[in-house]
Amino acid sequence: MSYQLSKMRLTLKRILQALFLAVLFSFSTLAMLRTLAATSNNSTATIERASAGKEEPPWIKNFVGLWPDRSLRSVLDDEGNTFAGPVIDDNDNHLFEVTTTTTTSSTTTKPHTTLDDIFISVKTTKNFHASRLDVIIKTWFTLAREQTWFFTDSDDEEYSEKTHNHLINTGCSASHNRMALCCKMAVEFDTFLESNKRWFCHFDDDNYVNVPQLVRMLQKYDWTDDWYLGKPSIKAPLEILDREHIPQKISFWFATGGAGFCLSRSLGLKMKPLASGGKFISIGDKIRLPDDVTMGYIVEHLLSKQLTVVEEFHSHLEPMKFLKQSQIADQITFSYSHYGAEMNVLSLDGFNNQIDPYRFLSLHCHLYPNFSFCPR
Ligand code: UDP
Ligand code: MN
Numbered sequence: 001m002s003y004q005l006s007k008m009r010l011t012l013k014r015i016l017q018a019l020f021l022a023v024l025f026s027f028s029t030l031a032m033l034r035t036l037a038a039t040s041n042n043s044t045a046t047i048e049r050a051s052a053g054k055e056e057p058p059w060i061k062n063f064v065g066l067w068p069d070r071s072l073r074s075v076l077d078d079e080g081n082t083f084a085g086p087v088i089d090d091n092d093n094h095l096f097e098v099t100t101t102t103t104t105s106s107t108t109t110k111p112h113t114t115l116d117d118i119f120i121s122v123k124t125t126k127n128f129h130a131s132r133l134d135v136i137i138k139t140w141f142t143l144a145r146e147q148t149w150f151f152t153d154s155d156d157e158e159y160s161e162k163t164h165n166h167l168i169n170t171g172c173s174a175s176h177n178r179m180a181l182c183c184k185m186a187v188e189f190d191t192f193l194e195s196n197k198r199w200f201c202h203f204d205d206d207n208y209v210n211v212p213q214l215v216r217m218l219q220k221y222d223w224t225d226d227w228y229l230g231k232p233s234i235k236a237p238l239e240i241l242d243r244e245h246i247p248q249k250i251s252f253w254f255a256t257g258g259a260g261f262c263l264s265r266s267l268g269l270k271m272k273p274l275a276s277g278g279k280f281i282s283i284g285d286k287i288r289l290p291d292d293v294t295m296g297y298i299v300e301h302l303l304s305k306q307l308t309v310v311e312e313f314h315s316h317l318e319p320m321k322f323l324k325q326s327q328i329a330d331q332i333t334f335s336y337s338h339y340g341a342e343m344n345v346l347s348l349d350g351f352n353n354q355i356d357p358y359r360f361l362s363l364h365c366h367l368y369p370n371f372s373f374c375p376r
Pocket of ligand 1: 122123124125128174175176177180181184203204205206258
């Protein structure tokens with residue numbers, strides 16, 4: 001009897017144990033499933049945020065409009081400034097990760113132009129890769145890596161890598177003649193049209209581009225209107241013979257390529273039937289003038305649109321030393337040149353002339369003192 005009773009107790013105990021185990025198992029399964037669901041929700045959110053981040057462009061979007069007017073320096077200063085950025089590393093893609101709240105005005109109908117709306121092209125040539133591109137890559141290119149493209153005339157693995165595959169071999173000839181220069185400009189222009197960006201800005205490889213100022217300047221203009229923005233290097237419009245109606249003359253302004261210039265998409269689209277697909281080269285050939293002059297001819301003469309002068313663009317046809325340190329942050333482009341021993345460069349405190357003969361490193365540190373290579 002007692003044997004039977006103890007056997008029954010044992011069975012009951014086993015049933016209870018089994019029940020307990022079953023309940024425990026279902027609870028842990030449930031808990032596991034919930035954790036899994038939460039993780040997958042999180043990763044969806046992360047992916048969504050990442051793709052939203054791609055459309056909502058990079059650092060500059062948070063900055064624009066919030067920068068104090070006079071000084072970029074204060075934006076990046078560490079001392080008690082809400083906009084202070086981290087110490088900047090050349091290889092850091094997220095150079096200006098700052099936490100700011102973006103204020104969007106409900107009254108503005110068109111969204112602000114941001115860096116990501118600009119197609120920035122730099123004309124270069126194989127002989128200048130080594131001597132001119134390094135300083136660009138080290139300085140202002142780091143602020144606009146995704147938006148800037150170098151147009152050259154040869155393949156160059158080293159500089160393809162240095163520019164993160166942003167070096168385009170146009171297939172144009174490597175010389176400074178009119179045809180070669182118009183050929184490169186034609187490819188720059190066609191690539192802009194394909195890019196669907198709002199603005200096309202061209203620069204030479206001896207330009208320093210003050211990227212935030214470029215963005216801020218373009219924000220003042222409507223890309224859906226026709227804009228040709230740049231700076232002439234001559235005091236009066238250029239006069240040439242109209243080859244089709246000799247001896248008539250025509251005159252027009254053009255923006256010097258060496259100072260940089262920008263075209264709005266609206267104007268680019270009006271130029272397209274005349275200048276795309278290599279027609280730019282034919283026009284340059286017809287008037288027998290260089291690429292920047294051909295641009296002025298197309299815009300001002302063929303399309304009857306006017307150049308708008310932007311004083312903050314500077315080529316080395318101007319004496320660089322006349323730009324005062326206090327004005328520098330407001331300028332958009334700078335350049336340099338040297339004829340023998342005579343240097344036309346910015347007069348700026350900073351690195352010595354051996355390290356920084358063209359003053360672009362010092363200029364960059366003047367604008368962004370927190371950059372990794374800047375003295376502190
Ligand atoms: N350039 C070029 N092919 C050449 C020589 C120059 O594409 O054979 C480019 C050069 O990279 C620069 C622009 O043309 O972007 C102007 O060249 P440079 O500054 O040497 O001369 P500048 O016209 O300013 O005196
Ligand atoms: Mn030059």
